[in-house]
Amino acid sequence: MKIEEIISLDKQYYINVFGDRIPLAFEKGKGCILYDTEGREYLDFISGISVCNLGHGHPKFVEALKDQVEKLLHTSSLFYIENQALLAKKLCEISPFDRVFFCNSGAEANEAAIKLARNYFYKKGSSRYKIITLLNSFHGRTLATTAATGQKKYQKPFEPMPEGFLNVEADIDMIKEAIDDKTAAVMIELVQAEGGIKVLEKEFVGKIYDLCKDNGIFFIIDEVQTGIGRCGSLFCFEQYGIVPDIITLAKGLGNGIPIGAMLCKKEVTSFEPGEHGSTFGGNLLATRAALEVLNIIEEENIIENVNRMSSYLKQRLSELKETFNFIADVRGLGLLIGVEFSFPVKDLVKELALNGLLTSSCGGGNVIRFAPPLIVEKHHIDRAIEIFKEVVKRYDNMGRA
Numbered sequence: 356m357k358i359e360e361i362i363s364l365d366k367q368y369y370i371n372v373f374g375d376r377i378p379l380a381f382e383k384g385k386g387c388i389l390y391d392t393e394g395r396e397y398l399d400f401i402s403g404i405s406v407c408n409l410g411h412g413h414p415k416f417v418e419a420l421k422d423q424v425e426k427l428l429h430t431s432s433l434f435y436i437e438n439q440a441l442l443a444k445k446l447c448e449i450s451p452f453d454r455v456f457f458c459n460s461g462a463e464a465n466e467a468a469i470k471l472a473r474n475y476f477y478k479k480g481s482s483r484y485k486i487i488t489l490l491n492s493f494h495g496r497t498l499a500t501t502a503a504t505g506q507k508k509y510q511k512p513f514e515p516m517p518e519g520f521l522n523v524e525a526d527i528d529m530i531k532e533a534i535d536d537k538t539a540a541v542m543i544e545l546v547q548a549e550g551g552i553k554v555l556e557k558e559f560v561g562k563i564y565d566l567c568k569d570n571g572i573f574f575i576i577d578e579v580q581t582g583i584g585r586c587g588s589l590f591c592f593e594q595y596g597i598v599p600d601i602i603t604l605a606k607g608l609g610n611g612i613p614i615g616a617m618l619c620k621k622e623v624t625s626f627e628p629g630e631h632g633s634t635f636g637g638n639l640l641a642t643r644a645a646l647e648v649l650n651i652i653e654e655e656n657i658i659e660n661v662n663r664m665s666s667y668l669k670q671r672l673s674e675l676k677e678t679f680n681f682i683a684d685v686r687g688l689g690l691l692i693g694v695e696f697s698f699p700v701k702d703l704v705k706e707l708a709l710n711g712l713l714t715s716s717c718g719g720g721n722v723i724r725f726a727p728p729l730i731v732e733k734h735h736i737d738r739a740i741e742i743f744k745e746v747v748k749r750y751d752n753m754g755r756a
């Protein structure tokens with residue numbers, strides 16, 4: 356189908372929640388390359404927003420999915436599911452957690468974490484139910500996770516927000532002040548990704564951890580975007596020298612097959628039969644996909660590659676910061692890297708895409724996010740930098756092309 360026809364159908368039938376999208380549609384992919392409906396090639400440096408961590412069409416991943424599709428897709432939670440049990444075991448073996456719940460997305464994983472925190476204290480006869488999150492955070496689009504997301508623009512059109520969420524400045528005294536005898540948990544991202552690739556400092560996170568311990572409340576880390584190798588360790592919290600009570604995963608866990616997960620310590624597992632669930636969560640296909648993702652990450656030393664390529668990409672982008680005075684900052688962890696401009700980057704991101712380099716904007720619109728597949732190689736980065744330089748040099752420091 357021609358792109359014009361796709362756009363026309365979309366405009367007529369799809370609810371326009373995404374605004375004017377970049378006028379491209381992709382048909383095939385191989386590794387870090389996507390091919391559009393006209394057969395043109397693009398370097399994928401966004402990975403479906405930190406999802407396709409193994410790149411496109413990874414042979415072992417494709418084989419595993421084909422095998423599973425031929426055998427069986429879904430049987431429901433009425434019965435035991437071998438892949439689900441195996442994936443739960445694997446996640447517990449590679450993390451400090453003992454129990455897992457599967458769902459279909461990041462928002463749902465966070466919902467599970469919020470419900471578990473409330474459930475735990477309810478079962479203890481405590482009146483703790485409030486969740487403290489940070490301003491500028493992003494935790495999802497359900498009502499509860501919108502309330503958890505500390506950005507007014509997402510909340511305003513849906514007010515009143517569900518009760519029990521406090522969005523607090525990323526300041527340890529403010530968090531301390533916000534905690535009271537009704538607080539059940541503090542939930543944070545270690546890198547505020549949608550918020551502009553803002554990396555939280557180790558010392559600050561350590562202090563939040565101490566506050567949670569001192570107050571007997573949960574520390575929940577939303578690893579939906581930072582987890583599964585994206586930031587240079589399997590879980591980002593490993594770089595912070597703390598172990599939270601609960602983490603949530605999605606995005607890269609399924610490499611494009613929808614799956615979310617909540618991992619927690621067994622001491623906090625208060626859910627009883629019937630209190631939570633999901634029709635599709637952890638079905639045969641999704642859990643097979645995630646099992647294969649974790650195997651491939653181990654077998655192919657992918658995290659080592661993330662760290663090598665992260666240094667190289669950051670170094671190349673930092674060189675450009677010296678060349679273009681309207682590049683204000685280059686920051687990030689692993690292969691989740693933000694380049695901050697002194698002007699809004701929406702047009703620039705579109706121009707980059709039309710010139711063959713796929714990225715996205717974040718952080719209120721001034722930051723370009725680079726999140727290539729974790730299998731990215733040096734030659735892909737060199738080509739990406741060439742395109743980036745070529746396009747960026749057409750702009751002046753007011754953001755005019």
Ligand SMILES: Cc1ncc(COP(=O)(O)O)c(C=O)c1O
Binds near residue numbers: 461544579
């Ligand atoms: C940190 C974080 N949490 C939660 C979500 C929501 O995930 P989903 O869109 O899968 O519901 C996102 C999505 O971007 C995210 O980045």
